[in-house]
Amino acid sequence: xxxxxxxxxxxxxxxxxxxxxxxxxxxxxxxxxxxxxxxxxxxxxxxxxxxxxxxxxxxxxxxxxxxxxxxxxxxxxxxxxxxxxxxxxxxxxxxxxxxxxxxxxxxxxxxxxxxxxxxxxxxxxxxxxxxxxxxxxxxxxxxxxxxxxxxxxxxxxxxxxxxxxxxxxxxxxxxxxxxxxxx
Numbered sequence: 001x002x003x004x005x006x007x008x009x010x011x012x013x014x015x016x017x018x019x020x021x022x023x024x025x026x027x028x029x030x031x032x033x034x035x036x037x038x039x040x041x042x043x044x045x046x047x048x049x050x051x052x053x054x055x056x057x058x059x060x061x062x063x064x065x066x067x068x069x070x071x072x073x074x075x076x077x078x079x080x081x082x083x084x085x086x087x088x089x090x091x092x093x094x095x096x097x098x099x100x101x102x103x104x105x106x107x108x109x110x111x112x113x114x115x116x117x118x119x120x121x122x123x124x125x126x127x128x129x130x131x132x133x134x135x136x137x138x139x140x141x142x143x144x145x146x147x148x149x150x151x152x153x154x155x156x157x158x159x160x161x162x163x164x165x166x167x168x169x170x171x172x173x174x175x176x177x178x179x180x181x182x183x
Contacts, residue, residue, distance in 0.1 A: 030135065034128055041069040041125035057127050068127035077129040078121035084136040085114035091143055094174040095162075147171070 009015045040053045057068040065072050072078060089110050096103065121129045145151050147167035152159070164170050 033131065037128045037131055038124065041127045057125075061126065065126040065130075068130065069125050071123060072121075072126045072129060075118075075122055077126060077133055078118045081121045081129060081133050081136060082114055082118035084133065084140055085117060086111065088136065088140050088143060089114055090175070091140075091171065094171060094178065144168075 041057055043051070043054050054069060059067075061068045064074055064076060089107065093099075093107050099107065117132070121132060146157075147164075149163065149165060149167070152163070
């Protein structure tokens with residue numbers, strides 16, 4: 001069996017480790033950037049350049065958060081981070097029909113983490129929450145864009161059995177069936 005699996009990996013060029021490489025790069029990068037932004041926002045980095053960056057963050061906000069070193073007192077950014085992360089989780093969950101018990105546990109765990117991010121994001125500087133929101137919005141956009149048949153064809157991504165000609169209508173219908181129709 002191992003030999004057959006190894007042959008499939010070689011033949012189809014689809015070793016499972018390849019799918020995890022992005023995670024091994026993305027998670028540490030997210031952590032390091034988050035820590036760096038926190039240090040710049042709180043003045044924990046002790047250098048002239050860090051003080052300059054902190055001053056620029058303090059004066060460089062927009063809209064309702066003019067000071068990027070302060071927390072968002074309106075909770076707009078923290079709630080936005082939680083909602084966008086929950087949208088990503090729900091889009092993933094809606095595309096999976098027969099999830100295993102383990103997949104269900106992981107989905108519920110990620111939902112809980114998404115909700116837990118709201119109070120955490122409400123206690124950190126706005127620069128950090130803004131980074132988290134931009135990162136989440138980029139992930140959501142990527143998930144939605146990669147569902148587009150036209151974009152997949154443009155990038156020469158091969159079709160699979162589970163691909164739909166109308167992915168956004170299917171997603172909308174599944175969302176409405178799960179959350180809006182109460183029987």
